Amino acid sequence: WSASRRGLTLLECVLATALLALVAAATMSAVGAIVGNQQRAQIRLGAAELASRLMLQYLDDETAMPSKSLPVQYSGRRYRWEMQETPVEIVPARPEIAQERSALTPMSLDRLKVVRIRVWLSEESGGAYRPDGVAPEFSVSRLIDPIAAAVRNPDSAENMLRNNPDLRRQWLEQFMGARGTSRTPRTAPPRNSSGSGSGTPSSSTPAKEGR
Secondary structure: OOOOOOOOOHHHHHHHHHHHHHHHHHHHHHHHHHHHHHHHHHHHHHHHHHHHHHHHHHHHOHHHOOOOOOOEEEOOEEEEEEEEEEEOOOOOOOHHHHHHHHOOOOOOHHHOEEEEEEEEEOHHHOOOOOOOOOOOEEEEEEEEOHHHHHHHOHHHHHHHHHHOOHHHHHHHHHHHOOOOOOOOOOOOOOOOOOOOOOOOOOOOOOOOOOO
16 A cells, blocks of 8 residues: 655644745845945945045135034035044154254244044934944044145135235244244354455465466
């Protein structure tokens, strides 16, 4: 006699359906995570591009920066930003040599500063009003010499000097440093009785003309 074929029971069908549902849920979760990470990376890329543009704008004309109280529209999203300026304190490895060299030039290294621009996704685009570590963000930091930044773009420098007369004085103070000293001008050598400009007395014997 032949054994009769046995079909699936109701319990086995329920278990198979549950396993398929678990596999589908895990797959959808993985796909959703990949899509979410890609979207977050695109938002951070937009924040990085905007931070770089703001840094270039600061170097060209810091008085023309957008308002910090309003979000900035970029790449179809709204971002907020903040800027921080930190003076740089340079500690020489050999103070005695640094002091000797500083006496030979009016330029002071105290003018250097680090400018940090931080950009994050605004609350209007699903981010936050303040950076909270959850909203996608990006920061750009740069060591800036105000004198070099001023001559980077002559047109922008001329505009800034025209719009802000006190800026010229500030640049001169930054160039000269806190000491406000300059190189000591050399004095002309004393003239002798014969009226010669050198300090060596002239000889009365005429020089022989060489052939």
